[in-house]
Amino acid sequence: MEAVLEALRRRIEAVPAETGQRRDGMPPFELRFALEGRNTPPTPEAVAEVLGSRHFVLQPLFPAGGDGLDRFALLAFPGVDRRTMPRQALFEIGYALCDALDLISAEPDLDSDHAAEPEAPPAGPQTEGMELAFWCWVNKPAPADREWALRRMGVHEAWQIAPGRGQGVLIAQPDTGVAAHAELDAAPIRLDLSVDVVDGEGEAIDPLLASQGNPGHGTGTASVMISGPGGEVHGSAPGAELVPIRCIESVIIVDGTPVARALGHALRIGAQVVSMSLGGLPSRAVSAAIRALVEDGCIVLAAAGNCVGEVVYPARYPHCIAVAGTDSEDRPWRGSSRGSAVDIAAPGELVWRALRRAPDDPSTHEVTGGQGTSFATALSAGVVALWLSHHGRDVLLAEARRRGVSLQALCRAAMQATAHAPPGWDTGSYGPGILRADRLLQLAPRDIPAAVEAPEETEEEGEERVLRAMTEAAPGLDMRRYGLEAAKLRLDAARLAARPGPMLEAAAAPSPTLARALAAAEGRVETESLVAPALAAPPPPAPPERGKSAAAYLRVLGGSLAGRSLESPAAAVDTVRPEAARLVRSLEKRFEATDRNRDEAPDGETQRLRATVLGDAERVLSVALRDPDRTPMDRRALVALEALVRLKGRPSLIVQNDAFDPEDPELDDNWVEFLALAGERITNLIRATGRVELDGYNMGTGFVVAPGLLMTNRHVLEVIAADPTGRDGWGFRGAAEVDFSAEWGAQARRAFRITGVRFVGPDPIGGQVNLRKLDLALLEVEERNAAGQALPTPVALVGNASAGGGRHDLALVGHPGRPSALPRQEDGRVDPEVVASLERIFRFRYNVKRLALGQVDRRHGTLAGDAQPPWAFGHDATTLGGNSGSALALQGDDGVGGMPVLGLHMGGQWMEQNYAHLLAAVPALRDPGLPLSWVNA
Structure with a gap:
């Protein structure tokens, strides 16, 4: 552990003196820890002695108040960006501090992203690195009735019972703060009681920074709690007062220490309800603060979580009310976390809310449908305010004390006793039902069923039980x-x-x-x-809207097959029609292989699937021939066209033992000839290509271009490492490696550490393809790993830029992941039959090395939006998320026994176009300091 502390000492001593010793504020990405002493926290002198340095800030995490929270302290290191430190190192520092200072715990802030709200799939071509999927986004319009959520919860009826609508109740909201919006009346927002934990001073105003993951999040959740009549959005408790507390910049980045401090502030101001539309990892400081609030008579609610499946923290704690999400038809929202920890459900799918995203947004009136358990939580917090206001908080506290339980336990019991359980409701996953405000208010306090406190156990026993079970x-x-x-x-x-x-x-x-x-x-x-x-693939952009003509698809498919642009829909259909016959032959070969290798299929299932897919393909082509511009696209038609795309002569072959099956049923005669001519030269390309990993997860692809040098995309680097900040430079977020053995069925790894960044394109990439930006990085890799294995032989690059102007056959090696943009049912859910059918027929295997074959289909200098001078071309090889950083190689000899690399794949658009950098057209790669090997081809 001494070595860990010594490394930390060197890191903090390297921070420039002008960084200063910050006393307030908790900026994002700062290296800091929540220290928990056995009775009291450590002293600054003790910390200085352990670290051998005074370049730190140590202060109480919570304000003094005699509530048992004074055992926690905040240890921060101003100027040290934790993103530049491996995740494992943060934990190692915490454990070292525990031992050296005799602490119970020392928990680092980790930028938890385990409850991020879903976003709509972006339009346009996307990069194909491994990023969060959009699978839990419900891609349909919000209901026309903008008060549907209140109606499903019986809020209008509750207002008749309690016309004060939450009057006299103070709700605290730890979030991103609030911004000016027409739907938010300034009167009920108590900025005088608010605090900005992030910046350390001022009111909790959301700055709406472009760098935030969810600018305006707090504004949206506040609107569904307190927005009054007369606007477009109505909150569930417009009579209540709201205290915003800015403690996060995004629900994508949720740190324990600022959330804990926000809860301490809520305790200090006497909040009666706390609504936490955030979540992530456990935090002993956050848990202790929630317990203190509950003991003080506050009711604390938290979002169950989004797109993660399991309930996240703090909602998972038994002393917190966990809220799941539902839709307008009282069904669970597809992205809602679920499980026995859920206490209640409320509307969370396409709930109308105020929307404000940028400080210079000319409109402060925009409203839209939001998705996430954030909105279910905010609506529920408003209903709790109605309950407290109607019965009187003192009356309810007296009833709780008479029973010997907390007010929180009494509230939970009342909510669950009056919840609405639709037919077939899964009580084990989503609680006893959907919160009904009218029924809740009608239930007299004395008639509330027996309220069960969180299990009778000590705080330590509770923490142990929940975490151990999880x-x-x-x-x-x-x-x-x-x-x-x-x-x-x-x-x-x-x-x-x-x-x-x-x-x-x-x-x-x-x-x-x-x-x-x-x-x-x-x-x-x-x-x-x-x-x-392993990380699954991000989806390609969403498929076209229902009802779009088949002509556009058929032009793309027909043009690809014909090698030219086809403006006429009929010509495209005529080009594609012969492919139907080849489709039949190819599928027959696949089914024969399936019959040989997979005996578990039920009798007749293979034949039924065969008839379904072939029949749908024939139906689409027949209808399209009659009237291609008016042919609507339903989900089965999309599957049929996807089958055609998959079988249009652009195979993706599984690689095993640095080789592929030359008899693979995906191969037609043209590709058999191409591979035969390539011979053993293609093996070098396969061996030189590896899977870029972070902590063992697939993040993309890279290939060796010189001794100790790996080429990949800048956007892949952006996933595995933090952007340069100050003196730190690029810093890897965890264990960054490239594994050259990521093959199907591989038993051993050939992984090499990524140690640095030699060169990188100057502009951030993000998730969008922008041909004007250089999406390229050269990473330094150890030449011999811990197992004594040598880095594979480098590949050579095509040095002739004119080669990008021809229609070349190409080989691409990468690690494609599972597709996510699949046809959906009317309710927005992925059709399980489609998923099962595609898996059964095509036997997809993801995140492993594959050899894809294709052609240059948009020549260098012909792509709209390219840089000047141009440096990109288009190709039609089959790629998915995880192919980012793949090499596109020509058949010619590179002079060292392999195939020369023409381009670097970066991304694409579903059924339309893939994009790559033409390496010979990138001036920066000609730097004599880069030991790249160039050949003419």
């Missing part, structure tokens, strides 16, 4: 110390497993200290029990 950790593991990291690993697994469709699994490695503790725990918990699936 992580399946052995009794011998100290969850006070290791609970945060164990939960992080478990929630990573849950978030990835929640996505639909098959995927591979890869171990998420625990820190060395946790690994040793697991091995030593009673009953021995192997590290494999904390396994997270």
